Amino acid sequence: MNGAVMTIKEGLQEIFPDLEDLEITFDTTLADVPDWDSMAAVNLQMYLQDAFQKEIPEELLVGETTINEIVTFVGRPN
Amino acid sequence: METCTILATGSYLPHHIVRNEDLTQFPPTTTKLIALKTGVLSRRQADAHQCTSDLALEAAQRCLAKSDFPPERIQGIIVSTSSPDRMQPATATAVQHRLGAVNAFAFDINSVCSGSVYGISLADALILSGRYDAILLIASEVYSRILNKKDFSTYPYFGDGAGAILFHASNAEKGVLHSCLRTDGSGRDVICVPGGGTMLPFDQIERPEAAQFRMKGKAVFEFAVSQGTAVIRQLVEEADVDLEAIQGFICHQANINIIQALSTNLDIAVDKFFVNLDKYGNTASASVLIALDEAIAAGHVGPGDLVVTCAFGGGLSWGANLIRL
Numbered sequence: 001m002n003g004a005v006m007t008i009k010e011g012l013q014e015i016f017p018d019l020e021d022l023e024i025t026f027d028t029t030l031a032d033v034p035d036w037d038s039m040a041a042v043n044l045q046m047y048l049q050d051a052f053q054k055e056i057p058e059e060l061l062v063g064e065t066t067i068n069e070i071v072t073f074v075g076r077p078n
Numbered sequence: 079m080e081t082c083t084i085l086a087t088g089s090y091l092p093h094h095i096v097r098n099e100d101l102t103q104f105p106p107t108t109t110k111l112i113a114l115k116t117g118v119l120s121r122r123q124a125d126a127h128q129c130t131s132d133l134a135l136e137a138a139q140r141c142l143a144k145s146d147f148p149p150e151r152i153q154g155i156i157v158s159t160s161s162p163d164r165m166q167p168a169t170a171t172a173v174q175h176r177l178g179a180v181n182a183f184a185f186d187i188n189s190v191c192s193g194s195v196y197g198i199s200l201a202d203a204l205i206l207s208g209r210y211d212a213i214l215l216i217a218s219e220v221y222s223r224i225l226n227k228k229d230f231s232t233y234p235y236f237g238d239g240a241g242a243i244l245f246h247a248s249n250a251e252k253g254v255l256h257s258c259l260r261t262d263g264s265g266r267d268v269i270c271v272p273g274g275g276t277m278l279p280f281d282q283i284e285r286p287e288a289a290q291f292r293m294k295g296k297a298v299f300e301f302a303v304s305q306g307t308a309v310i311r312q313l314v315e316e317a318d319v320d321l322e323a324i325q326g327f328i329c330h331q332a333n334i335n336i337i338q339a340l341s342t343n344l345d346i347a348v349d350k351f352f353v354n355l356d357k358y359g360n361t362a363s364a365s366v367l368i369a370l371d372e373a374i375a376a377g378h379v380g381p382g383d384l385v386v387t388c389a390f391g392g393g394l395s396w397g398a399n400l401i402r403l
Contacts, residue, residue, distance in 0.1 A: 015231075017292070018267065035294045038115060042108050042230035058107060 004071045011047035031063030082205040083253035088141025089241040089371040091122045112234040117334025121237025121359030131172035134218035137240035153210040155184040158193030158217040158363040191391025193363030199257035211247035219362040226290040237359035241367025252402040256317040259397040269293040269392035302390040307343040313398040326379035330389035331355035331365040
């Protein structure tokens, strides 16, 4: 699994500890994650900012955003 | 016929005010999001030296002072809390001792945020049993100690506080008229503190978050709106009272959007629903008792009025009481 995808998955599992067998692919959207909501989006934003040392815009973390779009964003040079 | 009537109410909120803009652990852009998603603008937090029984004692003393009721005449003290002083003994024992209620038995109940309506029903049953004529119900919570400060899904919602009601036996045509209590244990993981009990003892906890409060916000919202609506309808149907006859609705102060949805679903003007969550946030089981005390003080409801109290929370548990003040 791509390293960035793994980090995103770890973030989602920290935010949703009950999702032990969470499976995500590049095509998974945030809305596909059970219990996803706008409050969880802030938790993921803070997790990703810490993990990637990069400002993550809140507009990126909406329900229709795919894992691939997040991976692409965090992979861009600052 | 003997009834369980309210002799006095009281409440206590810690002095320390934490506004949304003070929650600097979250991105600055979230200040407005908290207000939009919860209706909470600020909350109170206990000082470092205060624990749950300290808040409970303050609320109890204020309640007794209003009725000039001597503590030694109290026969039973029920403390509703899901954030107790200690795993054991009951937080109520500290309150009983410090209040000087030397003739009262004292125990805790934990029905998470529904503890207020469960406690009202329990006090009513104790008094209607004929064995007791003075029961003090207190709900006290210090959630600031059991929350993960970095969890945006929970931390902004909650505040600390305590409320109290002194019930006594009376022949007056008022008091607790009816209660409905409901539980669905299949939802026990929706709101929980996973660690620290016998299922996951402290010595097996790998991360501190496992001993902190968590909830699935979306599921809680849907549950609260649907079951809150249903239980209020059940309450008035069973009591054979028209919804229009209710002067005030004192609902759990979890989220302004839940209260507005209850108002819409029941087709009841939203101004009949007392709201103070903007100032205090969600004080868990204390919220209904604090709100009742403030609603009476503000004249939102008064003597002779029919009032519905309603709460919903972990368990999942929910319930409602019909009370004539």
